[in-house]
Amino acid sequence: MRSIIALFMILCCTAFSLVVDSSLPAKALSAGEGEFLPILIAVERPGRVEILATARQVPMSHRRNWATAELRKLSDEHQAPVLRELARMERAGDVRNIRPMWIGGSIALDVSATAFDRILQIPKIAVIADNSPAKLVQAAFESIRSERPFAPADAMAVTDAMNQVKAPQAWAMGIIGERVIVAVLDSGVRYTHNELVNRMWMNSGETPGNGSDDDMNGFVDDYHGYDFVNSNGDPWDDYGHGTNCAGLVAGDGSWEYSTGTAPGAQIMALKVVNHTGWGQPAHVSWAVQYAVDMGAHVLSISLGWSDPSDAIKNYFRVIFEDVLAAGVIAASSAGNGSGSGGHFPAPRDISAPADCPSPWQAGASSNTAIVAVGAMNIGATEIANFSSLGPTHWDTETYTDFPHPPGLMKPELTAPGTNVQTTSHFGDASYTSWFTGTSASCPIV
Structure with missing residues (x-):
């Protein structure tokens, strides 16, 4: 497994615009043998800003179809070289469960902890985020799993x-x-x-x-x-x-x-x-x-x-x-x-x-x-x-x-x-x- 110094040097030498989840390098270094890390990648998509600006001028009746078609085409184009490199890593057993999406130019995957530094070196990646499960919903104070009857304030049964x-x-x-x-x-x-x-x-x-x-x-x-x-x-x-x-x-x-x-x-x-x-x-x-x-x-x-x-x-x-x-x-x-x-x-x-x-x-x-x-x-x-x-x-x-x-x-x-x-x-x-x-x-x- 790479040392902390090696990972730090890779991060420092990576393109300035790359944003890496701060938790991932430490997880890669502390992971056990054969452990995989769930991550999300967002690729760079030159031309996206122009699509976002043009979409505002498209009539609402056509905007969804136009914007999704343009963004899908853009994501396909710029994900292609990244997906080719991920496919090579997959054949080597370093990556699995590759799932590209057009939205955000995203790619979800699991990467071997020992190969995480190779992900950092793939060109054209803008964001690498941790895809680990997190507690996402929780009501404040009262349990959402409790059933309690109620009587609305008026006779029309409006709450x-x-x-x-x-x-x-x-x-x-x-x-x-x-x-x-x-x-x-x-x-x-x-x-x-x-x-x-x-x-x-x-x-x-x-x-x-x-x-x-x-x-x-x-x-x-x-x-x-x-x-x-x-x-x-x-x-x-x-x-x-x-x-x-x-x-x-x-x-x-x-x-x-x-x-x-x-x-x-x-x-x-x-x-x-x-x-x-x-x-x-x-x-x-x-x-x-x-x-x-x-x-x-x-x-x-x-x-x-x-x-x-x-x-x-x-x-x-x-x-x-x-x-x-x-x-x-x-x-x-x-x-x-x-x-x-x-x-x-x-x-x-x-x-x-x-x-x-x-x-x-x-x-x-x-x-x-x-x-x-x-x-x-x-x-x-x-x-x-x-x-x-x-x-x-x-x-x-x-x-x-x-x-x-x-x-x-x-x-x-x-x-x-x-x-x-x-x-x-x-x-x-x-x-x-x-x-x-x-x-x-x-x-x-």
Whole structure:
């Protein structure tokens, strides 16, 4: 195995723009014999800035198809030499599970710890991020796995959170999210729930349960979405967090309680975290790409990396620049501070990808699809004490548009996030009033 000095010299002599996750060299040096490291690569893509700028001029009716075609072609071109080198390493037994994506110019793979230094020397790589599992979803204070009945404040069975954001007034004007597809990237969805069963997106090109990839999109039986954790077409919720979030998007009140702000929307269920709330960046990336390819208009992302490394920050900023180019927007939970009622010091409190500049952020060298959402107390206007606070910062090797101080103001929006009433995964007629955290706030917007 290479010494610490050797790895340090390789890093120092590598192209200036390469951002390497700070945890990876140490993991490579301490790994056991035959151990592989899960990593994510983002390749350099000259010409991407011009595509992002041109996409803004393309009519929205054509923007998704135009942008994804151009970005796919660009990624294919610049990933090709990197993939050739990875294929050589794969034949030597140093690399396995190579999975390229067009979004972000990404490549997920596992590399032998003894060959990690060779990855650092491959030209045209911009980011190398750690793809190890991390705890991505966790409600603040109250358990998301608890079931608790509730009685809404009014006789029309509209929940307190919906009344607080004046959702009934929007519904009365016909604003219900009809024909809008919302991709919920989470722990899956209990898609048989009485408040959600009529709101689930259905892939018209797929016949459910026949074991075939009918629409030839690379995913078998992806009728309501996909399970990227277990690589199958059944995004069933075995944790609860995703069903809580889905109810706040589109719980339509057809059974008992109106829990969702957009009761006419369709929910695309994309499972990216497991039954304990852990997930990997690659699963999130695949789900984002799937959502864009399959026509989602909005992404709801109630998860994130706390106190993220520069590599994770840069990686997801590139991803969500591509998402914005396709005309898609993403709401992302700001985070629950340090997770124990405290906060990381500024500018480290906002989670990734919520720390990315918004679509309308002035002064950004590049905008992204991300809108960060913080939590306010139910029935009040003050920010909840656990809700992550800005500013965040962008002073990495690649992005220097928002150094701290003063940094980038975050979050952009807030919504109710304490003891929020919503659907539960325990049964088809199950609800909870204990959902707390910015994870609850995010799907409301």
